[in-house]
Amino acid sequence: MGGDGQALSNKRRILEKSRVFLTADELRKGDNGGGETTRKLKEEKVLRWSHCGLSLEPLQLPVVFDLYGRLYSKKAVLDNILEKRSLHKQNSSDLNSDMKISKLSDVCEVSNVEEGKDRKVLIRCPVTGYDSASGLHQFLGFWSCGHVVACAAVNESVGKPAAAKKDCPVDDDPASVCPFCGATSFAVHLILDQESDEVKQYRRLRSFTECLGSVGAQTRDVEVC
Template identity: 30%
Template sequence: MHIRRQIFVKSPDCQKVVALQLDPAQSLLTLSGITSLLESSQRISFSACSITLDGKLLNGSTRIQVSKLPSVSMLTLFPRLRGGGGDGGATGAESRDCYLNMYAEKKPDKVDPNEQRLSKWLNCALSNEPLAEPCVIDLLGNLFNKEVLVHALLSKRLPKQFSYIKGLKDMVNIKLTPVAGSDGSSQDTTSAQFQCPVSGLEFNGKYKFFALRGCGHVMSAKALKEVKSSSCLVCHADVKDSDKIVINGTEEEVDLLRERMEEEKAKLREKKGVSKKSKNGAAVVADTGAKVAKRQIEDGNVNGNGITVKKFKAADKVPVNATKEVYASLFTSSKKKSDFRETYSCRSLPLGRN
């Protein structure tokens, strides 16, 4: 005996309930069978709905035995949420690896240009510590704490970018003027600690500053331009254009400073070469003179006191009617060097013949 089973279908808007009668001879019930039956009889579209039967979600692989269903069941339709992106989740277009790599790649931190500018003007270019007296500047306009730079030179740990600094001759001691009310030793790295002693402009990178090689005073370009003078505006020492080193200049200004530095080093090498050559020449002349003097002493032309004495030669004073060669042979001073030597008993016979 077949039991009649009835399924009530609740619409997505929950405003309509439809009763569906199942065929008593039917043994299996599938999702596709239910949807085709409802679409043909009730003209309802299930493509955008999720379906549950007595609270159990149905999918394409679901198989339900009709004999196990109760006499009355409830089929509920739920509208599916349509995703359009923008909710922060994945769209399905990319793999999980792409999604994870998006967060795994560390983006570079943004550097505040103002902080970068202040760091160059307030901190040591080598240690990045705040500038503190005594301070120095190299020939390209970089600022250093002198103790840090000297220690790096002695320990031979100077970075390659500062390899042109070989010793104290390649750095200039500078005198920075603290801002009024400050001793110049503050650890605050957000505001200027020094200023121009003439114009009062802050030493913070907004204005161009020069360091004078002669006296070491640091002052703004504005002060040097407005007060035109061939001497320092602070100590009145003589200043030439070649004595001005622009601090933290542009690439073009640094290139000009580099050219000037190379020219100065080339002139210094040339000067050392000429001096060394002169010393070597004097040494050669002195050595040659000593050899000549020694030879003159040996020849008898110069005595031990350096007085020139003409050596006596018998051939120079030949008596009248005497033969020069015969007369000269009587004296050893006129004989040429040979292997014949005179003996004590006979001057005319050589050794081995007496």
């Protein structure tokens, strides 16, 4: 950790260029059967499911997610925290204000993650068997147990119609129950299509977790305030 402010600034610019989100118009075209937009969306999702949002390198075990729904290698998060602390001690003005992770309790470690062929990280829904790397399904991460589950499994558990099972439930009350282990928790939508959706989710869940007392309160029993 050299605490090099210029290196961090360069890294930040690379990260900003790499964060690929479709525009609202592109998303609407995809919903209307735009083949190229749909293909682009799937490719970008596959990349974001397989690469760390900080280092931009392929994900390495262990894997964590934050309230934005982004995935990271835990090692990259630790390195980033130490780097920020080093810069803070130097009173550097080059701190990355966009990065909301300042301690390990700001992320949740994924429980159902494995290492596949060529050391590639695989996150597979323990209920449906859906692979997140396919880019075909939406997933939720449950904060207190760390299980990443396909939205289809969540909707099945609450009796949603088949036509709506592929979509993640949207609820003003984040309290939820993991359909795999039954732990009471709250769910984080992972790998969202638009950055504005990430920000909305962060604010909503941050408010909820502050009500609980701590964003990192990874307890087995989470009660609604």
